[in-house]
Amino acid sequence: MGPTGPGACAGCGETPYLKLITQMLGDRMIVANATGCSSIYGGNLPTTPWTSNGAGQGPAWSNSLFEDNAEFGLGMRLALEARRDDAVLLVTALAPELGRLAVEILDVIENPDYSDVDAMVTRQRSLVVELKRKLTGMEGPLPRRLEGVADSLVETSVWIVGGDGWAYDIGFGGLDHVLASGRDINILVLDTEVYSNTGGQASKATPRAAIAKFASGGKTTGKKDLGQIAMSYGDVYVGQIAMGANPTQTVKTIAEAEAHRGVSLVIAYSPCVAHGYDMTHQLSHQKVRRTRDTGRCTGTTPPGRQRANRVCDWTAKSQRSHSRSLHPPNPGSRCWVVPIRRVRRG
């Protein structure tokens, strides 16, 4: 399947992010998808940008409404935590029968090694396989209950996905609730800057002067800075990405967001047919020459709660002399000032 994926418009800027994210994390991710373009092409089986690995492992996915998707995803996280807590209690209760296996499982749960999540998940999976094998030979209600929740002993990555109409407008109340929750949740906003699925109506993500439906004379108010709002909580990881402008930063930001053990918000600039230009060039279109013409910074707040109270670790000062570069001025830089395009629409 191509990076765009059937079901979406040709040249859709959203689907490459979803394909990428499942390639990176799909074997252990659960997705709450807001209604909109992504719920249409994402749920339009058998063609979908969501992928699975060689072992057939892929994301679990479900769709909810515009107005409650963030809460829907938060509920998934809470349910996973409750099931894991139940599993831990049952493993503890059955420890005399399980012996060494119980000790190993509890050790992995209580002392997770986030420096190598893939290795940790692989170990958790092998322990769960061994646990299930052992449980089949055990009698009584507790082993049966543990069989039902054993899979929750494996680390899961919860992602709440939707467009700007969901995140900036209709679902914002719930999104804000999740941002303030402090839970280990990741939010991906596929920002096309208009309501794409209904034909390109202006949203709060639409920049000033852009022509859109309900803004045929040019939008008179500016684009809401969702990242700034999220940063005000102090413990939220915030990243802005644009795959066409900087694919390396795109991968890095998604990896950092997933690694952050709290709320993460990734705002992904997504070209859309509603923008009215030739989508054949949508990736290269994001690479304009002058960064200051765009007003966008695809940077991130520092990951990890231990640094959460710092405002930002951006190094835009040193970027001034590199304003024509698409690459960070030095490898240690935490900010990529990525040009997307000059606001010229309509």
Next chain:
Amino acid sequence: MLGRSDPESAERLMQRAQRDIDDRWFLYEQMVDVHRTAEYVEVEE
């Protein structure tokens, strides 16, 4: 489109849009310049 139907309005909006962009850019630059004097201390939960 708007540039053809109402060029004055289009130009005015574009100038304001560019000012939005510049303002946001400068805000980000100012944030980079913020240096906290109090170091963050890890607290046991």
